Amino acid sequence: MNAMNSPLRRRALILSVLAFSALSSACSNFTSRQPPIWVWTDMKQQEKYKPQAESAFFADGRTSRRPLEGTIAQETYRPDSAYSTGITEAGLYVARSPEPITADLLQRGQQRYNIYCAPCHDRTGAGRGIVPSKAIWVPGNLHDERIVAFVDGEFFHVISNGRRSMPGYAKQISEQDRWAIVAYIRALQRAWQGNLNDVPAELQAKVR
Ligand code: HEC
Structure with missing residues (x-):
C-alpha cells in the first residue's frame, strides 16, 4: 500500500512546489490595477529616502544633503x-x-x-x-x-x-x-x- 502511494505523493509534492514558484514569480508580471503581491521582494522594496523628502534624522529636516564645503566636481578638477x-x-x-x-x-x-x-x-x-x-x-x-x-x-x-x-x-x-x-x-x-x-x-x- 505504502509502496504504491509514495511515488504518487512525491509527484504531487513536486507539482505543487512548481506551481507555487511559477505563480509567485509570475505575480509581479501581471498587468493589474491592484498593487502587486510580493512573495519574494528581492530588492524591489527597500528602505530609502526619496529626493526632497523630509527626514527626522537630520537637524534641518532635509534628506538631500549639500556637498561638503570646497567640494569640486571631478570632471572640472584642474589643479594645473x-x-x-x-x-x-x-x-x-x-x-x-x-x-x-x-x-x-x-x-x-x-x-x-x-x-x-x-x-x-x-x-x-x-x-x-x-x-x-x-x-x-x-x-x-x-x-x-x-x-x-x-x-x-x-x-x-x-x-x-x-x-x-x-x-x-x-x-x-x-x-x-x-x-x-x-x-x-x-x-x-x-x-x-x-x-x-x-x-x-x-x-x-x-x-x-
Ligand atoms: C587615424 C589616423 C591618425 C592617428 C591615429 C593619429 N593621427 Fe596625427 N594626424 C593624422 C592626420 C590625417 C593628420 C593631418 C591633419 C591635417 O592636416 O588635416 C595628422 C596630423 C598630425 C600632426 C600635425 C598637425 C599639423 O599641424 O599639421 C601631429 C603633430 C600629429 N598628427 C600627431 C599625432 C600623434 C602624437 C598621434 C598619437 C597620439 C596621432 N597624431 C595619431 C592622422 C592620425
Whole structure:
C-alpha cells in the first residue's frame, strides 16, 4: 500500500512546489490595477529616502544633503591647467613638457605612440602607417620642418584635440601619457636628424 502511494505523493509534492514558484514569480508580471503581491521582494522594496523628502534624522529636516564645503566636481578638477591642456594662462602653448624626461617616460611614450599614433603616422613618424596605406588620408609627417618647430604644448594640444582631419585622443590617452608621447616624438625627431657622428665610434662600422 505504502509502496504504491509514495511515488504518487512525491509527484504531487513536486507539482505543487512548481506551481507555487511559477505563480509567485509570475505575480509581479501581471498587468493589474491592484498593487502587486510580493512573495519574494528581492530588492524591489527597500528602505530609502526619496529626493526632497523630509527626514527626522537630520537637524534641518532635509534628506538631500549639500556637498561638503570646497567640494569640486571631478570632471572640472584642474589643479594645473597648463599640464592638462598644454596651454598657459597667457594663452600660449607650453614651451617645454612639464614631465621630467626620464628613460621610463620615454619608454612609456614609445609604447603609447606605437599603439595610438603609429597606425597612421607609422613607427618613425613619417606618416606612412597602415591606415593611410588603405585610405586616402594623409597624416602629417612629424619630421616636417614646420612640425619639428612646434613647442611641446602644441603637440600635446594636437594629441588631445586633434587637428583638421586628425581625431583627438584626450579620451583614450591620459594626460601623463600624452606628455610621454610628446617626449617620444622629440626622440623620433632627433633620431631622424641624426648622422653617423651621433653613433658611438665603436658601433659606427656596424651601421654602415
Ligand atoms: C587615424 C589616423 C591618425 C592617428 C591615429 C593619429 N593621427 Fe596625427 N594626424 C593624422 C592626420 C590625417 C593628420 C593631418 C591633419 C591635417 O592636416 O588635416 C595628422 C596630423 C598630425 C600632426 C600635425 C598637425 C599639423 O599641424 O599639421 C601631429 C603633430 C600629429 N598628427 C600627431 C599625432 C600623434 C602624437 C598621434 C598619437 C597620439 C596621432 N597624431 C595619431 C592622422 C592620425
